[in-house]
Amino acid sequence: MSKGKVIVGMSGGVDSSVAAYLLKEQGYDVLGVTMGMWQEPGEENGCGNIAAVQDASRVAKKLGIPFQVLDFRETFQTQVVAYFIDSYTKGLTPNPCIVCNRFVKWEALLQYANHVGAEYIATGHYARIAKHPQTGRYTICASATKTKDQTYALYRLTQEQLAKTLMPIGEYCKEEVRSIAEQMDGSIAKKGDSQDICFIPDGDYTAFLEREGKLEHNPGNFVDRSGNILGQHKGITHYTVGQRKGLGIAFGKPMYVFGLDAEKNEVILCENADLFSKTVYITDVNRMCVPTFTDGMRLMGKIRYSHRMAWCTVRMVGQDVLECVFDEPQRAITPGQSLVLYDDIYVAGGGTIIGTQNPIEATMV
Secondary structure, X not given: OOOOEEEXXXXXXXXXXXXXXXXXXXXXXXXXXXXXXXXXXXXXXXXXXXXXXXXXXXXXXXXXXOEEEEEOHHHHHHHHHHHHHHHHHOOOOOOHHHHHHHHHHHHHHHHHHHHHOOOEEEOOOOOEEXXXXXXXXXXXXXXXXXXXXXXXXXXXXXXXXXXXXXXHHHHOOHHHHHXXXXXXXXXXXXXXXXXXXXXXXXXXXXXXXXXXXXXXXOOEXXXXXXXXXXXXXXXXXXXXXXXXXXOOOOOOOOOEEEEXXXXXXXXXXXXXXXXXXXXXXXXXXXXXXXXXXXXOEEEEEEXXXXXXOEEEEEEEEEOOEEEEEEEEEEEOOOOOXXXXXXXXXXXXXXXXXXXXXXXXXXXXX
């Protein structure tokens, strides 16, 4: 007897192919789909490219499951690409994968699942879904393999989305997943992991911004934290907090990007010691395993995907502004990136970094 109908997002890669296999073995009625998000499905590059469609279709045929290609270009353009361009024009460093997960890979796919009468959707992410032992709320928790853990990129998912999601490979390490893939399809098992932003496969995001965002080359001033002019930059979209290389000018000592002032078109520079701060503020707060963040709550925080999480204390300082104070200073806290908070192995929630100064107090000065 079937455990229910599940839509599996299949990219043509190792992880999603194995996810589809495992769910079929577990007794689900599986439908595989490849999502075309950047270009027309089946074109040469990006999400849903022709190679991805061919590989996913071949795996689906071997598994004996139905397969479809879905066109999510309009949703991807309005929810992800527009956000990406807008963030850079405001001097922020966006995280498009997190937004894509929330509004395309989950929200749009769930809408399709509802349309075809499927109870669940599934992905090939290295994470697990559980209910928190104290709060009873759905949450993402760490996968079986720390080196591939993808919980950071999933913190914006809602309770409703989590309740209808399956993540079958969260119980496996990458080596085990590749071993399963080898039994299914040798060519799939040998495929590498995707690293780049899917709609910028060459990694040249500034060229993308100039082409797609119609941004003009707009040089301005490098300044120090006191406002003294140090030289000329080639446009704020070329820089991010903590950057040292590629400044294009010698200062006689190592200098780093401290911040970006889009209104003044200035890149603020500093020495390395000035990049460290204990305090960070976030907005667009999503609560996952906790119903609310209470003053003094102790959690572990990550300020970027590769960041080693550290102990911190949180409190709400506005209706949608959370203050997080780390026990030890953290380097290069970057506006536009995400702070994700953990209660042990469980994702407590998180939000978008807006800076290291209280924005409410700043408006009162």
